Amino acid sequence: MKTERFYTLIFLGAGILILFFLNFPKYQQLKHNLQLLQDFQTSLQQREVYPQQLREIEEKLKEFPEELSKIESALPSKPDPHHVLNYLQEKASQNQLIIEKVENLSVSSVPDSQKMKQIKFNLILLGELPSFENFLKEVEKSSRLIEFEEISISKTQTEKELKFELKVKVYSY
């Protein structure tokens, strides 16, 4: 009888100990792993639909060829400063402006962008104010995004002629 009572206590004690020190941590671990598996399964599902999503985006982008081509012109893949210089020279001569000097041409990365580059140079033009106004109007219409960091207008020795010093900035990839 005494032995039976002893074993009853041992079984109950061992059962409770196993329950607290083995089963409970195992259950916690299982709960954690189930959550982990759920997260991985969600990621897998997203991965499965990802190529399809990419194709859908590509299709949507194809609906805007004109806009994309404008962006491509504004931000071409290569810096090509000679294209900008040719364009400005053409527009200057069309508007009776003389290019006196082009100086300090540099190509550098744009601080806030990962890939964008900026081409900077100084352009000095001579001519009359209405010609310069027309020149600016033409430049504003340009598909390439042309910016001026600084515009300086000053008088020259000649009566009507003005000197326009422009700090030009254009972008590329």
Add this chain to the structure above:
Amino acid sequence: MVKGEEILKTKAEKKSFIFYLSFIFLLLVLIFYFILAAFNQSIIKKINSAQKQLQKDFSPEIKELEKNIKEKEEKIKDFAFLLEKHIFYTKILELIKKYTHPKVLLKKLIWNFEEKNVEFLGESDNFSVLAQQILLLEQLPNLKELALDKVQITKEQKVEFLVKLSFFSKEK
């Protein structure tokens, strides 16, 4: 005597029942542990397999597509940023014309769009015209600060002056 024996027998039966119950309890706890361990193991296997699948590379076609789309996305973002801060310079010329006094000779003007400031070197016949010019410049939109930096009388008895202006961000 018979009653006492019966009571003893019932007590013994009860004890024996508790003994078996505790044994079954221990057994169930152990079985439960092994079930948990086995289930956990199978979950770990599934996690490992999912991890391997996630680490697999996409096909070259998808990678190329992803690269192209990311490039376009970046370009669109950069273009939008540039367009937002783009200035229409002809409007600036209109402003200069509008805010220059008709009796003032504009000798030099430097408009720095990065620093958002302007240096206005002009010449007037007298101080009254200069005062009118300053009043006119004070009406410029988004003007932050106006400073009369220099005033001097030229050989021709004209008033030469340098006004420095600075603007808030929206000076378009």
